[in-house]
Amino acid sequence: MALRAALARFSAAKKRGTRAGGGRCEDGFRQETVASNLQRLTAAIKRQKQKGAWPKALALLSAAARKGEERDLVAFTAAADVCARGSAWKAALAVLKELRSEGLAPDLVLWCALGSACSAAAQWRRALHLSLQAVREECLAPNAFSFGSAMSACSRASQWDKVLSLLEEAQSLGLANSFTFSSAITALANSADSESGWGRALCLWEEAQNAEMGNVVTFNATLTALERASQWHRACELLDSGGIRPDEVSYSSVATACARWHLWERSLALLSSCLVRPTLGGQSCLVRAMGHARAWEQALHHWNSNGLRGSEVSASTAWALEVAGLTPELRTFASSSGRKELTLLDFVQRRAPRGQLHAVLNEVRHFARKEWLKLAAGAKASVLRAVLRPGDAVLELGCFVGFSALLAAQRLRQLGGGGKVVSCELNPVSAMVARALIAWAGADDEVEVRVGLASDWIASGQLGRPDVVILDHRGSRYHEDLNALEPHLGKGARVLADNVLSPGAPLFLSFVDGRYDVTVHEVPEFRRKGRLDWMLLCAPLHRHARQSAAPAPPEFRELSAEVDRLCWRSSSAKVYGGDWQELQEQLEPVLRRFADARGWTSALSPRTNIRSPPSPGTRLWLQFSIVGRCKVSIAAEATCVEARPTLIRVAAAAANGAAHVRTESQASHALQQLEDARGAAQGAGGVLVLQYVTRPGRHEAMGQASYLAPARLKRNLEESWISAWASRNHGGAGSSDLLDSERTAVEDS
Numbered sequence: 008m009a010l011r012a013a014l015a016r017f018s019a020a021k022k023r024g025t026r027a028g029g030g031r032c033e034d035g036f037r038q039e040t041v042a043s044n045l046q047r048l049t050a051a052i053k054r055q056k057q058k059g060a061w062p063k064a065l066a067l068l069s070a071a072a073r074k075g076e077e078r079d080l081v082a083f084t085a086a087a088d089v090c091a092r093g094s095a096w097k098a099a100l101a102v103l104k105e106l107r108s109e110g111l112a113p114d115l116v117l118w119c120a121l122g123s124a125c126s127a128a129a130q131w132r133r134a135l136h137l138s139l140q141a142v143r144e145e146c147l148a149p150n151a152f153s154f155g156s157a158m159s160a161c162s163r164a165s166q167w168d169k170v171l172s173l174l175e176e177a178q179s180l181g182l183a184n185s186f187t188f189s190s191a192i193t194a195l196a197n198s199a200d201s202e203s204g205w206g207r208a209l210c211l212w213e214e215a216q217n218a219e220m221g222n223v224v225t226f227n228a229t230l231t232a233l234e235r236a237s238q239w240h241r242a243c244e245l246l247d248s249g250g251i252r253p254d255e256v257s258y259s260s261v262a263t264a265c266a267r268w269h270l271w272e273r274s275l276a277l278l279s280s281c282l283v284r285p286t287l288g289g290q291s292c293l294v295r296a297m298g299h300a301r302a303w304e305q306a307l308h309h310w311n312s313n314g315l316r317g318s319e320v321s322a323s324t325a326w327a328l329e330v331a332g333l334t335p336e337l338r339t340f341a342s343s344s345g346r347k348e349l350t351l352l353d354f355v356q357r358r359a360p361r362g363q364l365h366a367v368l369n370e371v372r373h374f375a376r377k378e379w380l381k382l383a384a385g386a387k388a389s390v391l392r393a394v395l396r397p398g399d400a401v402l403e404l405g406c407f408v409g410f411s412a413l414l415a416a417q418r419l420r421q422l423g424g425g426g427k428v429v430s431c432e433l434n435p436v437s438a439m440v441a442r443a444l445i446a447w448a449g450a451d452d453e454v455e456v457r458v459g460l461a462s463d464w465i466a467s468g469q470l471g472r473p474d475v476v477i478l479d480h481r482g483s484r485y486h487e488d489l490n491a492l493e494p495h496l497g498k499g500a501r502v503l504a505d506n507v508l509s510p511g512a513p514l515f516l517s518f519v520d521g522r523y524d525v526t527v528h529e530v531p532e533f534r535r536k537g538r539l540d541w542m543l544l545c546a547p548l549h550r551h552a553r554q555s556a557a558p559a560p561p562e563f564r565e566l567s568a569e570v571d572r573l574c575w576r577s578s579s580a581k582v583y584g585g586d587w588q589e590l591q592e593q594l595e596p597v598l599r600r601f602a603d604a605r606g607w608t609s610a611l612s613p614r615t616n617i618r619s620p621p622s623p624g625t626r627l628w629l630q631f632s633i634v635g636r637c638k639v640s641i642a643a644e645a646t647c648v649e650a651r652p653t654l655i656r657v658a659a660a661a662a663n664g665a666a667h668v669r670t671e672s673q674a675s676h677a678l679q680q681l682e683d684a685r686g687a688a689q690g691a692g693g694v695l696v697l698q699y700v701t702r703p704g705r706h707e708a709m710g711q712a713s714y715l716a717p718a719r720l721k722r723n724l725e726e727s728w729i730s731a732w733a734s735r736n737h738g739g740a741g742s743s744d745l746l747d748s749e750r751t752a753v754e755d756s
């Protein structure tokens with residue numbers, strides 16, 4: 008509005024100037040400058056949208072304010088749009104605040120942008136409020152777009168009941184359109200109950216058609232609902248019904264529906280009749296269907312003749328060959344990404360002597376200290392090692408470059424040899440590097456890497472009967488893949504799931520409840536200062552004690568969708584640290600409550616055989632760094648509160664301990680004490696599970712000091728000491744204003 012007013016003033020001034028003989032008056036010149044500054048500012052902000060670079064957009068707004076330049080509703084709306092693209096809902100709300108402080112009032116377009124920002128960040132309640140309620144509070148009337156935006160937010164969060172009631176409301180207000188119908192049908196397609204939702208989706212599609220509100224987007228949403236519910240014949244019928252001209256998405260959905268039933272010939276015919284290039288997802292499904300039918304020649308031909316090199320279809324093609332017993336040259340299927348993995352291979356081969364497994368592992372760790380790699384190293388490696396028993400058949404989902412697979416092989420050797428590790432990896436470059444490293448380490452008899460989706464390998468029935476399953480691929484898939492694996496699990500099987508707390512696997516946590524005996528190991532994340540993670544060790548309960556899997560709570564589904572979204576986004580674009588932190592702050596209390604209520608969090612040390620456990624009440628000298636939220640180093644006297652053959656649990660007072668470590672000499676003194684404690688623990692032949700108490704009676708995060716090597720201990724201690732100092736002096740992260748992390752990011756940018 009302000010921009011429109013400015014432009015109106017500008018053109019009036021211009022007209023006056025023309026009538027006065029063509030010369031510009033001073034006021035006209037000023038108006039022109041204002042208008043052109045505004046245009047420039049808005050254009051600069053809009054340029055950030057593609058990358059979702061919201062800190063830059065906010066910085067541009069701030070810079071304009073600093074220079075005393077005018078900012079109007081259009082510029083603020085553009086900034087909110089960029090925030091929506093970057094899923095930065097807090098930043099979007101900051102834009103609203105700033106707009107109001109300028110004396111401007113938001114319009115419907117801005118409310119929709121704010122709603123979209125919340126929707127993109129899986130904040131569906133906020134999105135609903137901003138798109139509809141807040142609009143009404145401002146005495147504005149929501150339009151069809153407001154409803155569509157609210158519905159798509161609820162749909163993304165799997166709130167399908169809410170979506171359907173919003174559709175009814177929109178219909179009663181005469182505001183339903185193709186967008187609202189598409190949102191409702193998409194919600195049904197995404198519903199956990201898609202098996203029964205497809206009928207409802209078809210009805211809505213007919214309703215939309217009758218009201219002349221059906222378009223290709225609504226049509227495709229209906230096809231997707233049918234595809235997800237495995238209704239391939241109904242999907243084919245709808246495609247042929249002639250109501251709408253199908254596009255590449257329509258063909259790909261139906262082809263995917265057929266491919267799910269391994270009807271690859273039908274799927275191929277559909278994709279071939281599509282005039283535009285079918286989606287990569289559809290082609291990937293087709294090639295996988297060919298793989299399941301062992302039609303590897305057709306898979307290879309399709310991949311070759313459709314120019315699919317370097318695309319996501321490559322992994323499926325490589326899998327189709329491997330599952331048929333062939334060993335394709337993985338380099339052919341590798342895309343250009345994977346520079347880091349190839350550099351790692353070169354690094355290790357230059358430094359570790361061939362055939363020395365131990366040296367290879369060390370060099371991978373060494374490399375990971377310079378360039379971050381997503382490895383289960385450090386304390387996680389100790390948990391992994393402790394789970395293994397002599398002769399175990401290990402199945403790992405998520406091999407990456409083979410670090411944890413090699414660790415498992417090393418442990419099996421230490422346990423007397425025998426056993427085997429099979430590890431699945433989706434990415435051909437990572438799988439290729441893993442194979443090369445395994446061969447270099449001389450462990451190719453013990454470790455086998457399979458390229459392709461874990462679910463495809465499980466469905467192929469070629470993974471044997473594992474004793475130990477390591478889940479380290481994609482948190483949102485753990486429960487489905489484990490469910491498919493269950494019939495193949497050996498007696499006394501153990502399942503070790505990594506990354507359950509960070510980035511998080513809420514659906515898995517819900518899946519194992521009542522079906523597995525669960526222990527949570529809380530461990531520091533490798534090379535991620537201050538971040539704790541959970542490794543879950545799960546043993547299947549006896550058939551009679553086992554409950555059938557209950558549907559996950561809605562909150563868990565929402566959180567899982569958000570974790571997936573951030574992980575997905577981080578593979579192709581920058582995800583700001585604040586976004587991860589915010590997600591973690593939402594996720595952690597929910598998962599902790601769930602695990603605490605079931606008594607899973609009383610961490611059990613996986614190491615067994617403590618020869619002479621101290622009796623309860625014994626005093627032990629301890630020091631350890633708490634790498635959780637509090638970020639304090641502790642040098643403390645502790646009391647043994649429990650001792651079992653597998654565990655020594657101690658309690659220490661954090662406040663006392665923290666006070667000890669203020670100077671460097673105190674830090675080194677504390678380090679010495681920690682070394683003593685470590686020695687004491689090892690002397691007893693066991694593992695210390697350390698607890699600290701922040702409030703009397705309240706036990707929180709645990710660390711496992713005796714797992715840590717002295718050099719690492721020293722680093723941890725010093726780092727934690729510094730951060731403890733920083734948080735004491737600067738107020739700490741926990742108490743910060745809602746928008747602090749965004750502000751910092753803006754300043755950084």
Ligand SMILES: C[S@@+](CC[C@H](N)C(=O)[O-])C[C@H]1O[C@@H](n2cnc3c(N)ncnc32)[C@H](O)[C@@H]1O
Pocket residue numbers: 381382383384404405406407408409410411412431432433434437459460461462479480481484
């Ligand atoms: C965290 S890394 C694994 C790290 C490895 N376990 C280690 O500690 O050395 C996860 C890997 O899983 C792979 N992945 C993701 N989804 C997958 C799937 N559905 N099937 C197989 N591998 C998958 C990714 O490509 C990635 O390399």
